[in-house]
Amino acid sequence: MIPTRSVPDVLLRARDLVSPALRRAVRTLSPELRPLAEYHLGWCDADGRAVAGADSGKGIRPALAVLSAEAVGVPGAVGVPGAVAVELVHNYSLIHDDVVDEDTERRHRPTVWALYGVGRAVIVGDALVALAQQVVLDPHGTCLADGVGAVGAVDDGVLLPAGETGPGTPGGADRLGSFSLGAGARAARCIADANAAMIAGQALDMAFESVPVVDVAGCLAMEAGKTGALLACASAIGAILGGADSATVASLTTYGMELGLAFQAVDDLLGIWGDPGVTGKPAWSDLRQHKKTLPVAAALGEGGPEAEELASLLASEHLEESQVARAAHLVEICGGRQSAIEEADRRLASALRAIEEASIDPKAAAELADVARFVVDREH
Amino acid sequence: MIPTRSVPDVLLRARDLVSPALRRAVRTLSPELRPLAEYHLGWCDADGRAVAGADSGKGIRPALAVLSAEAVGVPGAVGVPGAVAVELVHNYSLIHDDVVDEDTERRHRPTVWALYGVGRAVIVGDALVALAQQVVLDPHGTCLADGVGAVGAVDDGVLLPAGETGPGTPGGADRLGSFSLGAGARAARCIADANAAMIAGQALDMAFESVPVVDVAGCLAMEAGKTGALLACASAIGAILGGADSATVASLTTYGMELGLAFQAVDDLLGIWGDPGVTGKPAWSDLRQHKKTLPVAAALGEGGPEAEELASLLASEHLEESQVARAAHLVEICGGRQSAIEEADRRLASALRAIEEASIDPKAAAELADVARFVVDREH
Numbered sequence: 001m002i003p004t005r006s007v008p009d010v011l012l013r014a015r016d017l018v019s020p021a022l023r024r025a026v027r028t029l030s031p032e033l034r035p036l037a038e039y040h041l042g043w044c045d046a047d048g049r050a051v052a053g054a055d056s057g058k059g060i061r062p063a064l065a066v067l068s069a070e071a072v073g074v075p076g077a078v079g080v081p082g083a084v085a086v087e088l089v090h091n092y093s094l095i096h097d098d099v100v101d102e103d104t105e106r107r108h109r110p111t112v113w114a115l116y117g118v119g120r121a122v123i124v125g126d127a128l129v130a131l132a133q134q135v136v137l138d139p140h141g142t143c144l145a146d147g148v149g150a151v152g153a154v155d156d157g158v159l160l161p162a163g164e165t166g167p168g169t170p171g172g173a174d175r176l177g178s179f180s181l182g183a184g185a186r187a188a189r190c191i192a193d194a195n196a197a198m199i200a201g202q203a204l205d206m207a208f209e210s211v212p213v214v215d216v217a218g219c220l221a222m223e224a225g226k227t228g229a230l231l232a233c234a235s236a237i238g239a240i241l242g243g244a245d246s247a248t249v250a251s252l253t254t255y256g257m258e259l260g261l262a263f264q265a266v267d268d269l270l271g272i273w274g275d276p277g278v279t280g281k282p283a284w285s286d287l288r289q290h291k292k293t294l295p296v297a298a299a300l301g302e303g304g305p306e307a308e309e310l311a312s313l314l315a316s317e318h319l320e321e322s323q324v325a326r327a328a329h330l331v332e333i334c335g336g337r338q339s340a341i342e343e344a345d346r347r348l349a350s351a352l353r354a355i356e357e358a359s360i361d362p363k364a365a366a367e368l369a370d371v372a373r374f375v376v377d378r379e380h
Numbered sequence: 381m382i383p384t385r386s387v388p389d390v391l392l393r394a395r396d397l398v399s400p401a402l403r404r405a406v407r408t409l410s411p412e413l414r415p416l417a418e419y420h421l422g423w424c425d426a427d428g429r430a431v432a433g434a435d436s437g438k439g440i441r442p443a444l445a446v447l448s449a450e451a452v453g454v455p456g457a458v459g460v461p462g463a464v465a466v467e468l469v470h471n472y473s474l475i476h477d478d479v480v481d482e483d484t485e486r487r488h489r490p491t492v493w494a495l496y497g498v499g500r501a502v503i504v505g506d507a508l509v510a511l512a513q514q515v516v517l518d519p520h521g522t523c524l525a526d527g528v529g530a531v532g533a534v535d536d537g538v539l540l541p542a543g544e545t546g547p548g549t550p551g552g553a554d555r556l557g558s559f560s561l562g563a564g565a566r567a568a569r570c571i572a573d574a575n576a577a578m579i580a581g582q583a584l585d586m587a588f589e590s591v592p593v594v595d596v597a598g599c600l601a602m603e604a605g606k607t608g609a610l611l612a613c614a615s616a617i618g619a620i621l622g623g624a625d626s627a628t629v630a631s632l633t634t635y636g637m638e639l640g641l642a643f644q645a646v647d648d649l650l651g652i653w654g655d656p657g658v659t660g661k662p663a664w665s666d667l668r669q670h671k672k673t674l675p676v677a678a679a680l681g682e683g684g685p686e687a688e689e690l691a692s693l694l695a696s697e698h699l700e701e702s703q704v705a706r707a708a709h710l711v712e713i714c715g716g717r718q719s720a721i722e723e724a725d726r727r728l729a730s731a732l733r734a735i736e737e738a739s740i741d742p743k744a745a746a747e748l749a750d751v752a753r754f755v756v757d758r759e760h
Contacts, residue, residue, distance in 0.1 A: 032583035096506060100499035119480035119586065122502055126476060127579045129509055133572035137565055185517055185565035188572075192513035199507045203412035206499065 008370040010067060011059040017076055018062035018083040025084050025135055029127055036124040040095055040112050060375060061086050061234040067368050068252050069238030071360035079238025085132040085191050086234045092128035093198055093230075095121055100202070108280070129195065136187040136241075186240045194233035201225020212315055213300055214292040216339075220261065223294070227267075228260030235259070235368075251358035255351045255368065262347035262376045265340045268293035270379070272328055273337065278379050284328045290314055294343060299336030306334050348376045388750040390447060391439045397456055398442035398463040405464050405515055409507055416504040420475055420492050440755060441466050441614040447748050448632050449618030451740035459618025465512040465571050466614045472508035473578055473610075475501055480582070488660070509575065516567040516621075566620045574613035581605020592695055593680055594672040596719075600641065603674070607647075608640030615639070615748075631738035635731045635748065642727035642756045645720045648673035650759070652708055653717065658759050664708045670694055674723060679716030686714050728756045 026037050038044045044051055062083040069079030097103075098111040099121050105111060113121035204222040208214050214222075235256025236249050244252075270279055271286035271293060279285070286293050296314070300307050310330040313323055331337060351372045355365050406417050418424045424431055442463040449459030477483075478491040479501050485491060493501035584602040588594050594602075615636025616629050624632075650659055651666035651673060659665075666673050676694070680687050690710040693703055711717060731752045735745050 030580040030583050032587045033579070096502050099502055102499075118498060119482075120583075122476050122479055122505075123579055123582055123586070125502075125506075126509070127576065127583075129506070130572050130576040130579060133513060133568065134576060137569040137572060181562050181565050185561050185568065188513065188565065188568050189517040192510050192517060192568075196507065196510040196514060199413070199503055199510060200410040202503055203410050203500075203507075206503070207412045 008063070008367065008374050010063045010367045010371060011374075014063040014066040014076070014083065015059045017066055017080055018059075018087070021080050022084045022087055025088065025131055029124075029131065033120075033124045033127050036112055036116055036120060037091075037128060039115070040091060040124070042107070042109075046110070046115055060371065061090060061231065063371055064231065064234040064256060064368070065238045067238065067364050067371070068235050069242045071252065071358075071364035071368065072239045072242040072244040072248060073361055074238075074242035076238070078242050081135050082187055082190075082237030082241050083234070085135045085187070086194075086230060086237060088128045088132035088135065089191060089195055089198075089233075090230055092125040092132070093195075093202075095125040095128070097202065099125075100206070132191055133188055136191060136237075137184050180243065183241050183243055187237050190233045190237050190240055194229040197225045197229035199225075201227075201229065208292050213311060214297050216294065216297045216301055219292065219294050219297040223261060223264040224257065227264040228257040231260035231263065232256035248358055248360060251354050251360075255354040255358075255372070258347045258351035258354065259372050259375060262344045262351060262372070265294055265344035265347065266376055266378065268295055269337065269340050269344070272331065275379065284324045287314075287324050287327045287331070288319060293340075295331050295336035295340040297336075298339035298343075299331040299334035302334045302336075304334070306330050310334065344376055348372055388443070388747065388754050390443045390747045390751060391754075394443040394446040394456070394463065395439045397446055397460055398439075398467070401460050402464050402467055405468065405511055409504075409511065413500075413504045413507050416492055416496055416500060417471075417508060419495070420471060420504070422487070422489075426490070426495055440751065441470060441611065443751055444611065444614040444636060444748070445618045447618065447744050447751070448615050449622045451632065451738070451744035451748065452619045452622040452624040452628060453741055454618075454622035456618070458622050461515050462567055462570075462617030462621050463614070465515045465567070466574075466610060466617060468508045468512035468515065469571060469575055469578075469613075470610055472505040472512070473575075473582075475505040475508070477582065479505075480586070512571055513568055516571060516617075517564050560623065563621050563623055567617050570613045570617050570620055574609040577605045577609035579605075581607075581609065588672050593691060594677050596674065596677045596681055599672065599674050599677040603641060603644040604637065607644040608637040611640035611643065612636035628738055628740060631734050631740075635734040635738075635752070638727045638731035638734060639752050639755060642724045642731060642752070645674055645724035645727065646756055646758065648675055649717065649720050649724070652711065655759065664704045667694075667704050667707045667711070668699060673720075675711050675716035675720040677716075678719035678723075679711040679714035682714045682716075684714070686710050690714065724756055728752055 022041075023043070026034060026041070029037055035044065035048050038048075039046060042051060065079040065083035065086055066076035067079075069082075070076050094106065095112050098106060099113045099118055103111055104114040111121075112124065116124075201222050201224065204218070205226060208218070208222065232253045233256070236252040239249055239252050268286070271281070271291065272284055272295060274281065274283075274285075276283050282288065287296070296310075300311055307330075310327060313319065313327045313330070316323075319327065352369055355368050355372075358365070402421075403423070406414060406421070409417055415424065415428050418428075419426060422431060445459040445463035445466055446456035447459075449462075450456050474486065475492050478486060479493045479498055483491055484494040491501070492504065496504075581602050581604065584598070585606060588598070588602065612633045613636070616632040619629055619632050648666070651661070651671065652664055652675060654661065654663075654665075656663050662668065667676070676690075680691055687710075690707060693699065693707045693710070696703075699707065732749055735748050735752075738745070
């Protein structure tokens, strides 16, 4: 792979747009839950003290949501409720995944359940999902309270139908703040579908734990759910909120899904061969944990004595250091590493093609391509 | 209280409408999760064998959703996706609450987490929430696949905006199956808001565990979230899907919230003085568990030596049988029992008033009143 690229400007630009809105949305949580969410997001420490300059993550998802609005000719701000909703869903999934996987650390800090208990971790995750839906169905009082958008008519807590603008009429009347009620419904559906697909992927991942071998197709299906679905949603939700036609939404969805699969292939490569000094994880980390990732699935699929040796190594309860090294070597000589590299390249090419073929704003298209290359060329 | 009433016909009628749709919706879950959901719902045993004639619960929520559609002059079937969504949210909350409370039994069967582990219980709960949103935002492929309704236009998994019908025009064109996209958005918001309120109530309940005394106002705020919010949503969602005006939706919401608070006051009474032979719980069950329910809060609020004795009893780690009996007696002589009875009666009256004052179908209004009286007069 080529050297790591410089960070695309759009990541910082989108973060500046989305971060304040995300903070406002989180501020609407009940006082019992807000500190847990703010701790998880890295905004405060375990004692509730604010952490200076903290905004976790690379900001890929917010950038995609903002760019997908710009891609259909509306201001990036139109995509902000979508970006906030996607970030909330992403973070709920991390909090619940840490419970499921019994992981005690994330980014060198105790996980939410490790600090506050399983019960509270479950509940605060649930709260973030509900909030995500509220944000796209009613920006009033959640993320857009500062005037980026505001609900036209709310009566006794019940949203009044604000009329519908058809596809391609982003400037229509009777809008729900900066987007129509119909667009909000489509965005809410995009979020619900992505959430359902993520959960199905997670369920598949859990089922894989109790089988000895997973094939490449199974692995890709799981990764499409766990990683692809939410990136696909992020890449389309700004366009949806902007009133895009369904062909454009479909192209952006394809871009996001392919990008997600490319991202995950790179993640799987880094999980075995990533530089510990850069990834923060020990060498061959995923093999130590017997994770059935793409390079392993591809290697096992090759068959032959090396693949059989690999399978029997991975079937043993505990691996010695020398055995982990041997397993990594076996994955490589069975072609697992090369196969994952090719998968990443193929998915990246497919994502870029989806963007090229879509009828979208050229500047946004170029930035979407930049983000895709950045994601695939990263070293951590 | 007067003797238990006969079961209103509408409960069975609504169950016949809603059960098949709920089963179809659950059938769309991934194969790893569906058995857990079906086990929890009482449809199958731990080995996945179907349980004959099993439909858990009294069917109050489905009845409310169906009646709220009929209340605004549309067929009860229009409320079915709302009823399904509410049932899914109710059951997700039970599954997660059992994890949070570490309860190992529900209705004399092991809870989902006790049988399948915490991780899978968290995930299947998450799946039900996502499904609830999908059901109201896209009945296609979920609960309405048999032709009760169907999406007019779906392209590459993306919902095409189907136009919007304003309030009071339930028969308008361009509908999403049996309801418009705008109505689906309002229903989705109703679900998201109820879910958020339930979670806030649950968070408050957890916070109450670490304080010695809870006042009546705090108790009611918690119960409004934990119990009232979803019944309020159930009572309005059929009307929302039917395109009701906001005044009618507000009246039905008030009815459901007041009914929820009446229901919970009765639940709190039964939790202490319910007949063990009817409730299936030991006498004074809630006091044994030091639950800070309405009768206890009201009794403690009275002050005086008996209230102080009660407070010190409830503050002790373990209560002997004679101490539990004494605590129950103290709650009674401090007026806690009477206060909860009056709360239930007052809330019931308020629910009935909301129905009387609403401009709704008289037959549905009479049935809503029947359901309310049935809920409050129950003995278990």
